[in-house]
Ligand SMILES: Nc1ncnc2c1ncn2[C@@H]1O[C@H](COP(=O)(O)OP(=O)(O)O)[C@@H](O)[C@H]1O
């Protein structure tokens with residue numbers, strides 16, 4: 001009796017098509033599909049257009065300078081008695097970009113991870129919320145303001161002259177006096193300059209990338225399952241051991257990703273760096289107290305100078321092209337690193 | 352209780368490093384007037400229980416009656432839960448109050464291990480690193496041979512050795528759910544606790560993996576005192592020596608009946624216990 005009832009309920013209703021696609025649904029799906037495809041194609045097209053534009057713009061110089069462009073340290077855009085040929089070598093700019101970005105990461109990454117851990121794991125909520133809000137606000141400040149702050153505050157801290165006695169003080173002088181004589185390490189602080197230096201630029205960059213790295217790291221740390229932390233605590237781990245052995249390894253690849261995001265910003269940052277790096281010396285020297293250039297600061301500084309000389313303009317556009325390629329390579333490497341570190345953990349290739 | 356100091360874990364005492372898990376034997380526990388809160392919400396109230404050493408004690412009861420809260424009070428894990436957790440009352444391990452002001456929760460957790468509902472191996476660690484995770488916390492450097500021996504011993508005891516001996520370097524996350532749970536048991540055993548707490552250790556596992564864990568529990572009780580939360584009545588009756596039935600009807604969770612499993616399942620003294628185990632309830 002009961003079985004019969006059941007049979008009746010699931011018996012097909014004849015004459016009604018229940019499995020064919022309904023028109024309207026298909027239409028809606030198609031529209032949405034079309035929209036997303038369009039959006040992604042537009043993005044790709046924009047990127048391609050950008051690359052084409054950079055290549056076309058730099059073509060005169062690609063032909064003129066060839067590989068010398070990235071391997072030579074000589075930059076002589078105007079023909080003079082001493083320089084019968086124009087020369088475009090950007091090695092010092094590449095060097096400046098690499099050095100300042102490295103300094104930025106060395107200072108910013110540990111600080112950012114520390115702050116992220118504090119906010120995510122230690123601080124009570126009434127403190128964590130305003131602190132993380134304020135750090136995120138730092139990311140919204142325009143870079144020109146960082147630049148002015150650097151000029152007005154940071155540079156005088158690095159280098160200060162007493163107008164009456166002519167005595168030089170500041171961080172640069174201190175580093176030179178204390179570490180300057182130490183073998184190897186001393187070469188980093190061998191010759192103090194006027195406070196506008198690779199080091200100052202690196203420090204400004206560190207402050208600028210800190211909020212990005214911190215807030216991304218904090219998000220990553222917050223995603224670590226509490227079950228992972230409890231598993232470690234239940235083995236008799238202290239809070240700090242739990243963070244070191246359960247939280248950080250789990251969040252590791254994500255934190256690398258956060259650092260790369262920061263690096264991306266450091267590599268391309270222009271205005272703030274331009275104001276505090278000095279834009280003068282093209283020497284490739286280990287001396288961090290020397291002034292210098294980065295690729296982007298050199299673009300900003302030279303663009304007005306280039307006028308309508310197609311070769312000079314081409315050289316500047318090519319700096320942008322090289323910077324783009326560098327950024328792409330670094331991002332690619334970082335992505336590989338992230339993929340490798342997560343997959344090696346998951347596939348269990350670690351010993 | 353004149354001596355409220357929680358004693359050192361045995362592995363701290365041996366200066367020559369860690370000795371392979373030698374069963375120190377299970378210890379008794381006693382719960383006195385235990386109350387647990389989340390903020391102002393009283394989750395369990397006035398629990399009193401005596402837990403026999405080297406026996407399996409099962410906590411049963413409908414979902415939400417406070418089983419997890421209770422078991423997490425037994426190794427001071429309740430206090431790391433979000434939601435302003437608080438505990439009142441005493442829990443004695445072998446006569447020492449783990450909630451005494453001088454008691455260190457870190458040391459308490461070394462003596463009272465815990466296995467969770469969902470297997471939680473550390474995914475960035477290999478199988479052997481997972482087993483050694485707890486020991487590396489407190490016995491400084493282990494030499495290679497010691498480490499290998501602890502790994503083998505612990506995995507043997509967790510009935511996992513034969514299945515993983517050829518892939519000790521692989522990630523713990525590469526194992527099946529049942530194997531992962533036994534890995535978590537191995538990692539708990541490796542630090543040589545006196546009591547092992549298990550909060551529904553089989554609820555994420557299939558019946559065969561469940562059976563394996565139950566067999567394992569039967570073997571482990573020779574060396575450890577075991578307290579297990581389960582919502583599975585058969586499991587409680589099969590695997591435990593004592594059963595505690597909890598309920599949170601009209602108020603906070605509390606103990607309704609506690610006694611030998613045999614008696615709880617055949618001659619419960621409380622009507623509500625009978626209703627629950629015969630399935631006429633929640
Ligand atoms: N983190 C928490 N915050 C607030 N209340 C909680 C929390 N965890 C559990 N509770 C409450 O405590 C009671 C007991 O929960 P629990 O111990 O998890 O029960 P069981 O394990 O028996 O299902 C429930 O009413 C639950 O809602």
Ligand SMILES: [Mg+2]
Nearest residue numbers: 418419420550
């Ligand atoms: Mg529970």
